[in-house]
Amino acid sequence: MRAKRCLLYAYGLLLRLYPAVFRERFAPEMLQLAEAAEPAEWPLIFGDTSLAIARSWFDAAAAPSTALPAGPNAYLCLGESPVTPRRLFQGFALSIALILGLCYLSTQRFWDLPPDPPCAAISSEKALR
Secondary structure, three states: OHHHHHHHHHHHHHHOOOOHHHHHHHHHHHHHHHHOOOHHHHHHHHHHHHHHHHHHHHOHHHOOOOOOOOOOOOOOOOOOOOOOHHHHHHHHHHHHHHHHHHHHHHHOOOOOOOOOOOHHHHHHHHHHO
16 A cells, blocks of 8 residues: 555655646546556556656647536537648558568577577487487
8 A cells, every 4th residue: 555655655756747727627637547547557557647747848839728517527629630631641651651661670680599400409409319
């Protein structure tokens, strides 16, 4: 139980890195969800939160809204999506370039590894034993 309290404390400190408007609106709910999390989920929680914090500070278009919903579970329109066809094409082109680069690197030999032993030699050794 002490480990969970330490994780929740560290998570609370991490949530303080969000912009103030976002933190005031969502931090209590995020802490409540973290309290219900299983121990195996904590690496994902910390990793996802860290990336979201970086995105919230570097992406000016994703500034959180200060509007409050009309009631519980109410739909709140936050504006147009910042994803444009140009951005989709850029992401697609970057993904293709990365995949092709990884495919090329997988065909290269960076290490001088000994060749695999022939299968016949392995099976004859097993037969002698």
